[in-house]
Amino acid sequence: MSNSGNILIDLSSHYKESLTQKIECxxxxxxxxxxxxxxxxxxKGEVDKIIEPYLLVFRWSSWYxxxxxxxxxxxxxxxxxxxxxxxxxxxxxDKRRVPEEKIxxxxxxxxxxxxxxxxxxxxxxxLIEEYGIDSFTNLENGxxxxxxxxxxxxxxxxxxxxxxxxxxxxxxKEVCLELKRQAENILNKY
Numbered sequence: 001m002s003n004s005g006n007i008l009i010d011l012s013s014h015y016k017e018s019l020t021q022k023i024e025c026x027x028x029x030x031x032x033x034x035x036x037x038x039x040x041x042x043x044k045g046e047v048d049k050i051i052e053p054y055l056l057v058f059r060w061s062s063w064y065x066x067x068x069x070x071x072x073x074x075x076x077x078x079x080x081x082x083x084x085x086x087x088x089x090x091x092x093x094d095k096r097r098v099p100e101e102k103i104x105x106x107x108x109x110x111x112x113x114x115x116x117x118x119x120x121x122x123x124x125x126x127l128i129e130e131y132g133i134d135s136f137t138n139l140e141n142g143x144x145x146x147x148x149x150x151x152x153x154x155x156x157x158x159x160x161x162x163x164x165x166x167x168x169x170x171x172x173k174e175v176c177l178e179l180k181r182q183a184e185n186i187l188n189k190y
Contacts, residue, residue, distance in 0.1 A: 019063060022080050025088045026065050029053045035089040036067070041082045043154050049078070052093045059105055066103065068096055075102040112149065113156055113172065119144040120166040157182070 029036045030053045037050045051067030054075070058064075063080040075098060119127060119136065124144060127136050136144040150156035157178060160167055169176050 019080060022083065022086055023056060023063065025086055026053050026056055026080075029088045030056070033092050033095055035070075035091045035093060036065075037087045037089060038078075038083045039085040040078060041084070043152075050089075051076070051078070052096070054095075054098055055103070057105065066098070068093075075099070077105070112151065113153060113175075114147065114149050115156055115160070115172070115175065116145075116147045116170040117160070118168045118170065119146055119163070123163055123166045126163075153178070 026036060028034075033052075035050055036053050037048065040047050040049050050070045051065070052070070053065050053067045055066040056063065057066055057077070064077050065080065065083070066075060066077050068074070069076045118139075121142055121144060124136075127144065127146060131146075131148060135148065136146040139145055150159070153175065156175060160169060160175070160179065161182070169179060
């Protein structure tokens with residue numbers, strides 16, 4: 001947390017204590033050019049990783065480490081809240097040159113899946129908060145027409161489901177079918 005005059009910045013999350021420890025460990029590893037290892041959780045499961053850490057990044061409301069993955073032999077971005085059992089090894093590495101395109105972070109999200117949806121006006125504040133005042137069109141029937149791209153169907157579905165019954169997906173049709181399938185699964189549990 002930083003307090004400078006009349007501005008207070010608090011970048012903490014629900015994982016405030018562990019996040020602070022991770023950042024300190026990674027900062028030390030970057031300065032010492034030592035490898036770090038950790039368990040990483042993502043949509044395909046969990047894996048053990050060993051990387052050469054190069055850069056701590058705060059972007060998209062989250063902390064990341066950009067590192068060279070020894071297994072993949074490429075630079076990757078790892079979200080700190082998905083990274084656990086972090087160990088700062090005493091094994092050192094020679095620093096590589098980070099290709100310029102690897103720090104162009106917008107490329108990590110391709111926005112390939114185009115969502116078109118109608119929203120109830122009661123969630124207008126969320127659309128403004130998350131995508132800005134120009135992200136939707138006010139329709140005569142009081143609904144909000146919204147179109148935007150997502151990088152993965154998992155992120156799109158998670159985001160859409162967070163609106164409950166305040167959204168109607170128009171396209172893509174595959175998303176409509178998946179939402180129906182998930183709604184049926186939820187209904188069957190209750």
